[in-house]
Amino acid sequence: MAKYLIPALALAATFGAHAAPAKQPAQAKLILVMAVDGLPQEQVTRYASQFGQGGFRRLLEQGAWFSNAHQAHGITVTAVGHAAILSGAYPYQHGIIGNNWVNPAGGSMYCTEDQNYKYIGNEKTDPHDGTAPTNLRVDTLGDQLRYATGQQSKVITVSGKDRGAILLGGKTGTAYMYMEESGNFASSTFYMKEHPQWVQKYQAGKPQERYYGVKWKPLLPDAAYAGDYGDAPNVQLSSESGTTDAAYYKRLKASPFLDELTAEFAEAAIDGENLGKNPAGVPDLLGVSFSAHDLANHEYGPESKYSHDHLMRLDRILSNFFSYVDKRIGMDNVLVVLTADHGFPNTPEFSSEVQKTGAQRVDGKKMLDDLNAHLSSKFGLAKGVMAYSLPNLYLDYAQIEAKGLKREDVENAAARFLMSQPGMADVYTRTQMESGAVGGTRIATLMRRAWNRQLSGDLMVVLKPHWIFGFGSGKGTTHGAPYAYDTNVPLIVMGKPWIKPGHYGQYAEVVDIAPTLAYLLNVRPPAGAEGRVLTEALK
Structure with a gap:
């Protein structure tokens, strides 16, 4: 028997099988928490008929889908939303009040900066780069899971943005993020001195190089984008130097291929860390934040063909990723959550001209x-x-x-x-x-x-x-408001042994995720958690 058991299993072991409720579902082997950066709920609804079978459609049909879920705080930006997902806390407690803020000691503060730590390897680290969860003032579901299992559970997070990985990973997880200078995924010295062998092997394969010269073009026939605005995607990934360099890697970050790389690195983490097959017999947690949708919406607006096409591509990425997880671990052993850190407004010009809002x-x-x-x-x-x-x-x-x-x-x-x-x-x-x-x-x-x-x-x-x-040329849009277009995000929980599938209209909040997972895992909720357990969706 494993040395460390989560409480319900420990009680059964101590007092006998009769102490446990009848027909307890098997313990999840992996908790898979996914965030899509900048995905408004309305896009999931608007494009639902075009999803393939294995990605978003699988989640919507086999999961509990809360369409009236919200990031229920007033400054809806990436760092604040990611901090809420697994802490269950609002900014007044968790301390992440924006992507950046004014440092009381002087100067500016980036949400995940800590100048005591550097990126591992030959990666450039600027003073305000994100390297550690120091500014996060609360613990997370991953921290509680590791505490309950005597640090035996593994908590790994990966994202195209440092804040997406670090704030999902909490205080005791391990975060990996995309490096704009090299196109690698790397961690920082806060987590370890050097990368494990599986990361070194992944980096040596240089998967980021394969997109040089590739064009981002529409995935679907032209008719599928008939209701959208602007031009269709037509972007070739290259650089002025004629070779893979920092300019290319930054352009790669702004393309849907960043999310493809993120999923691929997450698969490498599952294999390299043996996630979902923990020898201690305890659950592991994998957090994956897909960053590229946010960048498409910023540049073109959620009403654009670019945003639409990106979501279609992400749907296929999710389908392939789920297939990998199913073969490696078995999806019936995985408790899946998908949400977003914030939504998105339309561009003010679209809002004013088409929706007659007068926005500027x-x-x-x-x-x-x-x-x-x-x-x-x-x-x-x-x-x-x-x-x-x-x-x-x-x-x-x-x-x-x-x-x-x-x-x-x-x-x-x-x-x-x-x-x-x-x-x-x-x-x-x-x-x-x-x-x-x-x-x-x-x-x-x-x-x-x-x-x-x-x-x-x-x-x-x-x-x-x-x-x-807006400080720029009047192109694109941004988020951060307390209105429904920025707060209303998808919240889907899937896991056949534990979740009752269905479309739920009840009001829910992203801060409900951590208490719900804590309940299903029989671990203590994070200290700052203020959400509720989504009992209506539980078997």
């Missing part, structure tokens, strides 16, 4: 310059807003107090000015957040969850629906 782009820098000019005129402040990382603005409280001004007076004056600007829906102040006086609306609740007392700004702004901050 807001020049955030000009807005802040105008606000500083207003605070200077009203209070004599040299630069009232000393730093910003939208939607957070940081006031110079030292200067405010030196002039004998009240913080609340400056906050309120700034909020009133911002509310007079085009596209502004609401502004929350530090005083409101600290006192709890933010109102009882759903938007206010989401913004309160997104605000961390130690890290967040002194003003938090919310644009009107469909409006976005």
